[in-house]
Amino acid sequence: MSEFAFTIGILTLSDKGARGEREDLSGQVIREMIAPIGKVTHYKVVPDDLDTIVETLVEWVDRDEVDLILTTGGTGLSPRDVTPEATARILDWEIPGMAEAMRVASMQKTPHAMLSRAKVGVRRRSMVINLPGSPKGVRENLEVVMPALGHGLSKLKGDPSDCAQ
Numbered sequence: 001m002s003e004f005a006f007t008i009g010i011l012t013l014s015d016k017g018a019r020g021e022r023e024d025l026s027g028q029v030i031r032e033m034i035a036p037i038g039k040v041t042h043y044k045v046v047p048d049d050l051d052t053i054v055e056t057l058v059e060w061v062d063r064d065e066v067d068l069i070l071t072t073g074g075t076g077l078s079p080r081d082v083t084p085e086a087t088a089r090i091l092d093w094e095i096p097g098m099a100e101a102m103r104v105a106s107m108q109k110t111p112h113a114m115l116s117r118a119k120v121g122v123r124r125r126s127m128v129i130n131l132p133g134s135p136k137g138v139r140e141n142l143e144v145v146m147p148a149l150g151h152g153l154s155k156l157k158g159d160p161s162d163c164a165q
């Protein structure tokens with residue numbers, strides 16, 4: 001049951017996934033965890049290709065006005081990891097606190113968390129959040145931002161209510 005009524009896109013970045021060589025378990029974790037925020041209206045598995053990622057994000061935001069897009073994969077240091085670059089290219093502005101909160105909390109789980117270059121930000125009235133590739137990384141990062149997500153998206157949509165209430 002959704003507590004909020006936002007539209008949500010899940011974009012999985014994985015070469016193996018796009019070739020059908022790996023089941024998208026990370027996308028499934030996102031789908032389960034994000035249910036209280038709204039309805040998943042968009043879902044795609046694409047390779048780690050900068051132009052494809054940019055194209056998909058722009059289409060989902062500018063054409064379809066998806067409220068929240070969660071990406072998984074391609075945030076690390078491998079030569080083909082380009083998710084943060086593609087995301088930075090389409091964002092109007094960043095929400096650095098959300099990305100840093102995920103990294104700081106994740107450092108309690110694994111020192112490898114500092115290797116994620118994930119970005120969070122806004123294009124038009126849509127929020128984009130990069131998550132790491134592994135199902136464990138997705139769960140541990142998404143649970144950090146979940147408590148602020150409904151409020152943040154409401155504000156982005158123009159909710160005029162007092163934050164302090």
Ligand SMILES: Nc1nc2c(c(=O)[nH]1)N[C@H]1C(S)=C(S)[C@@H](COP(=O)(O)OP(=O)(O)OC[C@H]3O[C@@H](n4cnc5c(N)ncnc54)[C@H](O)[C@@H]3O)O[C@H]1N2
Pocket residue numbers: 012013014017022023024025026027072073074075076077078081105106107109110112113114115116117131132133134135136137138140141
């Ligand atoms: N809270 C946590 N934060 C981070 C973790 C973690 O375990 N907990 N992992 C850290 C690591 S290690 C790295 S490196 C960075 C960046 O990760 P990436 O975004 O670059 O991840 P990928 O290389 O794309 O994937 C890693 C690994 O995960 C598996 N995988 C990937 N995609 C899928 C999928 N769709 N379904 C199932 N499994 C998937 C696969 O074994 C990949 O090799 O993040 C840190 N943050």
Ligand SMILES: O=P(O)(O)OP(=O)(O)O
Pocket residue numbers: 013014015016017048073078133
């Ligand atoms: O096929 P990918 O992109 O998921 O790569 P990796 O498994 O090396 O993260």
